[in-house]
Amino acid sequence: MPNIDNSKMLFIVNPIAGRTHGSKNNLQRVMQMFKDYGYHVTMKKTASKGHATELVQKHGSNYDIIVCNGGDGTLNEVISGVMRLDRKITIGYIPSGTTNDFATSLNLSDKTETAARTILHGQPRTVDIGLFGDNRYFSYIASFGAFTGSSYSTPQSYKNLLGHLAYVLDGMKGIPSIRPHHVRVEAAGQTYEGDYLFGAVSNSISIGGLLKLDSNQVDLNDGLFEIILIKNPKTPLELSRMLLSISKREYTDKSIQFIKAPEATFYMDEVIPWSIDGEYEAGANKIKIQNLTNAISIIV
Secondary structure, three states, rough: OOOOOOEEEEEOOOOOOHHHHHOOOHHHHHHHHHHHHHHHHEEEEEEOOHHHHHHHHHHHHHEEEEEEEOOOHHHHHHHHHHHOOOOOOEEEEEEOOOOHHHHHHOOOOHHHHHHHHHHHOOEEEEEEEEEOOOEEEEEEEEEEOOOOHHHHHOOOHHHHHHHHHHHHHHHHHHHOOOOOOEEHHHHOOOOEEEEEEEEEEOOOOOOOOEEEEOOOHHHOOOOOOOEEEEEEEHHHHHHHHHHHHHOOOOOOOOEEEEEEEEEEEEEEEOOOOOOOOOEEEEOEEEEEEEEEEEEEEEEE
């Protein structure tokens, strides 16, 4: 990192995200670390959904770096704000959510002070960002179908108490209502069509903690998404074969379509909700998702 004496840092904290809750002493130590290193730090706490984006849009241009302390949803809001600024500002991330999928892909520590030291001594790298429709950004995933709703419907108090198990338990409640959706997807010059239980457009090695991709298959700034479409298994044998493929991270089973592409267009027979970085997003009959290559800079 260059000399940062007198550099200005905007430190955005989600006070109810996962392990941030009740960690006042940790935050004070981190604030002091940043100040001792030479930063002029302004801390602002989020008060509601979307507040981090508002804070970045309102104040971000006045700072040299923006640091986010929260979960994937808070980081998404910060990135969305940075994408709307008239200049690109480097982001630092202290993950303290429940799953921290994007942090896993970036190999960032979930220990507060270790992540803070990474911001002080690490190097900025560029990563791709997704554009869902015309104006909704995502850092690592847009998904629909089975278990998608649990990421945004599980109460924050349950997430804090039970961690990732809360997502799984909440998702299991919806098993009787899980059903396939007929979808046509155009990507990489091909058309894919079928009845899918789950679909995801991702730039991550971890998808909701439920699916894992081989790190050798995922490059966070190659301009390509990893797209997974899981068909509805018609027999117990198909289901067991599909689950084996998922557990081995191979995704070669005929019930699973694995695609790498810079963009994809989804045509849905019915309008169903999506999850964008773990947060609710209304669907549409036609949705275009694009990869914005090297769109942001984040310290790793």
